[in-house]
Amino acid sequence: MATVEFNHIKKSYGSVEAIRDFNLSVDDGDFCVFVGPSGCGKSTALKMLAGLEATTSGTIQIGGRDVTELGPGNRDIAMVFQNYALYPHMTVRKNIGFGLKMRGMPGNEINAKVEDAAKILELTNYLDRKPKALSGGQRQRVALGRAIVREPSAFLMDEPLSNLDAKLRVQTRAEIVNLQKRLGVTTIYVTHDQTEALTMASKIVVMRDGMIQQIGTSHELFTHPRNIFVAGFIGSPGMNFFRGPVELDAGQPVTRFGGHLVRLPAATAALAGTDAVFGIRPEHIQLTTSPINVGLRLVESLGTEKILHFQIPKGQSLTNTEADFGPDDQDRDVQSMLIRVIDDHIYQEGQSVSLLFPQDKIHVFDPATHAAIG
């Protein structure tokens, strides 16, 4: 059990900068999740922590000990891989015990520990099988067993659930969280699935292009995204954006949405006379009598939950490059805003609805730097 620290870590592959100035400190017992679009450098960061990839510059500490120059076997960490990487020529028992054997533990002690781990993961009946004869979920548990039996000071996991089907993924997600709580071992977990990040993490690190965008709890990321990227990436669907002028109406800051006044948070008053980007989450838009009327372009129904699409007034939408949330978010249409409603009402395409953007739910961003204001 230990803290984990990255200090000014950089990683280049030739001219490609995979990680730029990565600084992070993870507390003892934390469940820290790295999340971000494909290719943002999550796996690279994790591999450097494991010692499987050399750092270009910077230092890494585990439990206060500088491990930057140590090999993977000397860092006292255990790792779970996306494809599980079980040793195919060994039985489950040998797979789980391999790390202990390499550390010179006597056979009978290894056996006792392997049996304990197998009991926790309900693998007792499979100990003498080869990985080939296991289901995907069982293989995944063997990979977990291999990690926990070592009692390391940190667990490193790289998308360990992405090869499971949806139902098993949700179930295993909960099992991993419970296991981590019970063992109290500091865990660094990599995923590109924000639902996993939000549900599992005590600390989330949002990454993009090798840079940390924001570090926080799921609540912090949700309520106070530091920039447009985090706001659009976190949440499903992510935040809606539109641009508009900041004006003063009787001393109160307002913007215009298709000509109609929208009240802004009081702190925005200082921006009067400039343009800004405004964000509001799909679940925060209220359907109530108001001067803003829009026609629904598309209605997606998931039973009681519905996603209503409507068009952003001309000239107020962001460009595709401004709203780039990675390859996992290709279906985002910058011309549309979404409303997420849960009610029994039936909505029709083409129908007109009136909306309210609650003043305290509006996020304001700098159009040049994309940073949150206020």
Add this chain to the structure above:
Amino acid sequence: MQRSKLGQIGIYTAVIVTVVLLLFPIYWMTITALSPANQLRSFPPVFFPEEPQWGVFSELLATQPFALWLKNTILIAVATMILALSVSILAAYALSRYRLRGGATIGMFILTSKMLPATLLVIPFFAIFKQMGLVGSLWSVVITQSTLIVPFCTWMLKGYFDTIPEELEHAALVDGCSPFATIFRIVLPVAAPGLAATALYAFVISWSDFLFARTFLQTSESQWTLNMGIAALKGEYITDWNVIMAASLMASIPILLVFLVLERFLVGGLASGAEK
């Protein structure tokens, strides 16, 4: 249903034809060995001799130093196999795992040595071995065969190593294995089918060598191999084909034995199951 039955018949026919074609030379060797000398050129050919001459084997063993030839051949084949594999395992691993500058070019380049005809190399090798005092030693054949076999073995093994996911080794490193130990504890066991195929290749090639043995060992009869011995059975005026075929049959038995031992590795599908 109808079609799959037809397909099955087709497959079986193809299998039977292939097997017959492959086994016919062995069958012909056997009946030639067992026929009396005066029946060998009869026409129409005799497909099974009326009185099989089993005595040909004991006569061969009694009159020729067959055991000595066998011993020399086994020594050469086993030593070549071990030497060639030790070198090519490490070379193939390096080519497969390390991003070397011009790695692909090196890979292709080592194969070009395979394109040179062996006869071209015999004379320079002879000159070198003469200086080193290796002419007449089994090592001369082991070294020559290894140099020719290593490039191809390296290429074969690289192909097998490439299919082993890198994460498997990463997992072993994290588990506390040293980089060198991961080769022996993880990579080689997982590549067992490939290793067996490569070993078999090295063994068979060096077992069937005639050119090098004939050049380097001709003058020292105690170092003769099976192929040299069999060749020497061919007389200047009369050739006892039944004796030669009997010797050839006995010479191919060890190859069959090696194949039987390696077979269970060859047919493995061990790598499946490493991943999800």
